Amino acid sequence: MDSDDDFMSPVSSEDDILPDDSDNDDMSGAEDFDFDDEPDPDLGMSKDFERKKKVAYDISFKVFQPTDIQRQQDELVNEVNMILDISKEEAAILLRHFRWNKERLIEDYMDRPHQVLEAAGLAQTAARLPRLETIPGFVCDICCEDEEGLQSFAIKCGHRYCVDCYRQYLFQKIREEGEAARIQCPSDGCNLIIDARSLDLLVTADLADRYHELLTRTYVEDKDCLKWCPAPDCQNAIECGVKKKDLDKVVPTVSCLCGHRFCFGCILNDHQPAPCELVKKWLKKCADDSETANWISANTKECPKCNSTIEKNGGCNHMTCRKCKHEFCWMCMGLWSEHGTSWYSCNRFEEKSGTDARDAQAKSRVSLERYLHYYNRYANHEQSARLDKNIYIKTEQKMVQLQKESGMSWIEVQYLNAASQALQTCRQTLMWTYAFAFYLARNNLTEIFEDNQKDLEMAVEALSGMFEKPVSELSNVKVEMLDKTSYCNKRRVILLEDTAQNLAEGLWTFNVELTGAAAPSGPSARR
Amino acid sequence: MASQKRIAKELADCTTNPPAGMSISLANDSDVHKWHVVLDGPPDSVYAGGKFGIIVSLPSEYPFKAPVVTFATRIYHPNITNDSLGNICLSILKPENWKPASRLLAVLEAVRALLIEPQPDDPLEGRIADEYRRERKEFEKNAKTYVTRYAKGPVKFDVLAAAAAAAPASNTSS
């Protein structure tokens, strides 16, 4: 997979990414997510389908910035602090212990406060402000030091250790182990949690900062409806109501404010229309067959007519041999002239008739050919997206030139940008349509899918072809390019819409067993 | 380093008043970070009659980081790798459970307890764990065969295994 994160474009298709518009500014007033609750089972999907009549593959989500995340936590802490009449530190520890489920915390606490405090590591003893103390005759049980005037510290349980040991312990936990919310008393077998105020008293400012950063992260990591944006250096989190069990019905692509588009289900880059589980299977297959993959992703091939070496340096698959002028398709090596006609079938794998695949060897050969057919196209679109982008980067430099020469304004040359974005997004989609199609059983729906795929692919190749024109000619094709760009985006929407609809209704027949165990478990990987 | 005093105290406690069925010494007198323990197979266990070499390596961050414990003697056990590394799975040694106030004495006692009662639900050797659960007789036979083959006679702290196990505790002095 390409991990280049601007692989997906922020402005790719304004009409299909709709971060909640109106109430985006303030989470507290959001009415479609009761943040304190575990969201209803199917909140993310059905409710929104009715309400906004969004396209079928569009899911509702929100982007939270670090300040939003902090504020939400503070609000919950304040609320619990008031309702249960306990300190804010304790409220925070209890909330974290209950994985930020406020309702359950309050209910349980009302029922049996002692057990709750015990379980969360908040034993009940006289509350007083934490402070360092010097006690005559004190021996630190960790370092065995006993010198006069040794400063020591203990949390409520009274297990007392010297300040140096305490500091080193906290350093080890925070810096080395990335722990924050569940750092316990250093005593063997004591599960009392060290609260934020005690911590602030003991450690240096930068370690305390790191601690609070980690605490904030547990808030996101503990909630199933929140995930970190995986883009490097992005601090935002995304909220989405799609559950793990929904992942065979929907492909929850979300889009962060930083521009990164990723799947909320598995955190990988956007892989619509293929559902997470197929993506996982596909990537595993590709990794297992990486030798074939290397062979295929080569940048050069031989001209099918004169055998001279041809290098692909743009994204377009319409190749013209420099030597013999033969025009062919990079993917299937067939005549290009056949690709513009109605019997274009470059995207479709023609199963050979059953007669010549009787023995095991022939069968395995057919299955390899079939895989290569899809892998070839999958890898090709991935590569083409990269090459298209390279061309765009070069073009961008020339855009400045074009502005000067043609007298066009900066705004006027933006059509190139829009075209480039459309190419990236559409190729990303096309790439995954091949992984998806690999697992599709042959039937009517699959035929319709392949028709949609073909339409999108042809549109994309046409746009990609325009893009390779010399800069001097680019201004002449402006209108045409604008049209093609919006046509590509439209074809993409149609394909995704159609696929998502069938997925939601469970209409697809796959040639593999789906178990519904697609999403990775455990905390979301980050940095 | 602050840990020296602590280690010295633990070592003194362990050598003057060693835990049941164990004898403890330093691998080499100039390095308090590597201990050699000889453990007698607990009576009433399938390991009875064997002598097992255990290497305890203390990382330079000890006691803030857990010690590394490995078996130098091959042993047939669900929670100890059936190879020359002799890695052991002990919950007290996991980062989330280890506390700086935890003592090596407790660690060694936990190792001994594991020989008396294996934990097949948290195995390092899945096959042996299965066998322990389903075909106890077979397990006992195999474990005893291992004792006879590897755990009789003088305990050897294999040089290679020891070097591998000691790696995390290198560059400690002062």
Ligand SMILES: [Zn+2]
């Ligand atoms: Zn101390």
Ligand SMILES: [Zn+2]
């Ligand atoms: Zn304590």
Ligand SMILES: [Zn+2]
């Ligand atoms: Zn982001």
Ligand SMILES: [Zn+2]
């Ligand atoms: Zn996914």
Ligand SMILES: [Zn+2]
């Ligand atoms: Zn040629």
Ligand SMILES: [Zn+2]
């Ligand atoms: Zn073709």
